[in-house]
Amino acid sequence: MRQARRNTLRTLALALAGAAAVALALPQPAGAADSAWPKYFSVITPVVNTANHSLAVAWTSKFQQATGVRVAVKPAPNGFARAQWLNTNEGRLALVQASDYFDQMDAVQGYASAAGGPSDTRLIHMNMVTPWSYMVRGDSKIKSFADVGPGTRIALAKSSSFLVSGIDALLAYRGLTRDDVEIVEVGNYGANTAVVVEGRADLAFTSPISGTSYKAEAAPDGIRWLPLPAREDDPEAFARYRSAMAGYVPKETSAGVKSAKGMRMDHAFQANHVRADEDPEFVYQLVKWLDENHDSYKKDFTHAHMLSIDSLMAFLENGALQPLHEGTIRYLTEKGLWTDAFQARQDKLVALAKARAEAFGKAVAMAGEQGIKVEPGNDAWTSFWTEYRTENGMKESFGNQVMAMQ
Numbered sequence: 001m002r003q004a005r006r007n008t009l010r011t012l013a014l015a016l017a018g019a020a021a022v023a024l025a026l027p028q029p030a031g032a033a034d035s036a037w038p039k040y041f042s043v044i045t046p047v048v049n050t051a052n053h054s055l056a057v058a059w060t061s062k063f064q065q066a067t068g069v070r071v072a073v074k075p076a077p078n079g080f081a082r083a084q085w086l087n088t089n090e091g092r093l094a095l096v097q098a099s100d101y102f103d104q105m106d107a108v109q110g111y112a113s114a115a116g117g118p119s120d121t122r123l124i125h126m127n128m129v130t131p132w133s134y135m136v137r138g139d140s141k142i143k144s145f146a147d148v149g150p151g152t153r154i155a156l157a158k159s160s161s162f163l164v165s166g167i168d169a170l171l172a173y174r175g176l177t178r179d180d181v182e183i184v185e186v187g188n189y190g191a192n193t194a195v196v197v198e199g200r201a202d203l204a205f206t207s208p209i210s211g212t213s214y215k216a217e218a219a220p221d222g223i224r225w226l227p228l229p230a231r232e233d234d235p236e237a238f239a240r241y242r243s244a245m246a247g248y249v250p251k252e253t254s255a256g257v258k259s260a261k262g263m264r265m266d267h268a269f270q271a272n273h274v275r276a277d278e279d280p281e282f283v284y285q286l287v288k289w290l291d292e293n294h295d296s297y298k299k300d301f302t303h304a305h306m307l308s309i310d311s312l313m314a315f316l317e318n319g320a321l322q323p324l325h326e327g328t329i330r331y332l333t334e335k336g337l338w339t340d341a342f343q344a345r346q347d348k349l350v351a352l353a354k355a356r357a358e359a360f361g362k363a364v365a366m367a368g369e370q371g372i373k374v375e376p377g378n379d380a381w382t383s384f385w386t387e388y389r390t391e392n393g394m395k396e397s398f399g400n401q402v403m404a405m406q
Helices: 002-025 051-067 081-087 098-105 161-174 189-197 211-217 235-244 281-290 310-317 327-334 340-371 379-391 397-405
Strands: 040-045 068-073 091-099 121-137 153-157 182-186 205-207 223-226 249-252 264-275
Touching: 002 081, 040 081, 051 068, 051 121, 051 211, 068 182, 081 091, 081 098, 081 161, 081 264, 091 098, 091 121, 091 235, 098 161, 098 223, 098 340, 121 161, 121 189, 121 281, 121 310, 121 327, 153 161, 153 189, 153 205, 161 205, 161 235, 182 189, 189 205, 189 211, 211 223, 264 310, 281 327, 327 340, 340 379, 340 397
Parallel strands: 040 068, 040 091, 153 182
Antiparallel strands: 091 264, 121 205, 121 223, 121 264, 249 264
16 A cells, blocks of 8 residues: 555656646746736727727737736727826826827816826837828818818817817818817717718718728728828918927828828827836836837737837937837937937926926815816816916927927
């Protein structure tokens, strides 16, 4: 009996040793034991069927396979929620484009809350350079900005501030207000496109790289896009337009639905942000992984090729509109890409962001002492914040301050 027991134990020990050897011989997730990686983190994106949500799913899937780190992709209902979720630690990365960032730092519309207002965040990496324009049905008589006039039915989605600004910019170009046209309010980004396809609105501000645009182009009537006029066509009108649409770069469109390619449109640098106090080592290692493993995920989504260091460099060379995180700067420095000129602009952007975030915190505290609720739609808070900014040398919009930066 004892001998049999000894044999059993010996067999078990040999089996365990063999299993351990096999386990060691199997490929291990790269970086799984790297101290830079947390066990879990989340990425905040726009709603499902948007390009940036699909992009996040593409790269996080490969990242999880390679590192063993669990990553959750969290689609937020709107741009205001993305800012609030990042501020309140619901996620470590959140999608931001320059116009979003500018509006948040001014605490306008849905950003006028204590949790979703101005905060000190930093850009970590570029997602995409995304075209934005005005979509009409393929059978529409509207072919240019000049055809938009009184009575035009315009879709308006208030789920993100830049969607509202896009419509106001078009109207400003034409010398119109919302009262001059027929506004068709919709509840979300998808409906913004659907009402045009269905014939309930004549025009919508959207992106040709979104899933909703691909679906719209496949509809029986198809879709068309209004080309962005050149500044020299009407300098005064373009100035009015740009005042409402700060933070965009006009250029020929090369991505998205077939109907948009070759059209002159405004383009937005869309990036992931983290809080300024995010762990520099985590940021550095993540940016490095995204760059070095780009080939592993760039074909998993149509526009994933734009999540690249080349896109980040284009952002910097066009005049960075948001400050970068120190972990990102460390990686660019190692690659010999960070310059003194970039650092000089970075210092100005950081100072501007810190000053605005600090001012907002003080204003929120003072408003609370006076019994003023800090929430969107509260006229008392809007007036208080406007007056506070004026008294503290911040009357100029944040976007205008950045755009005027030398």
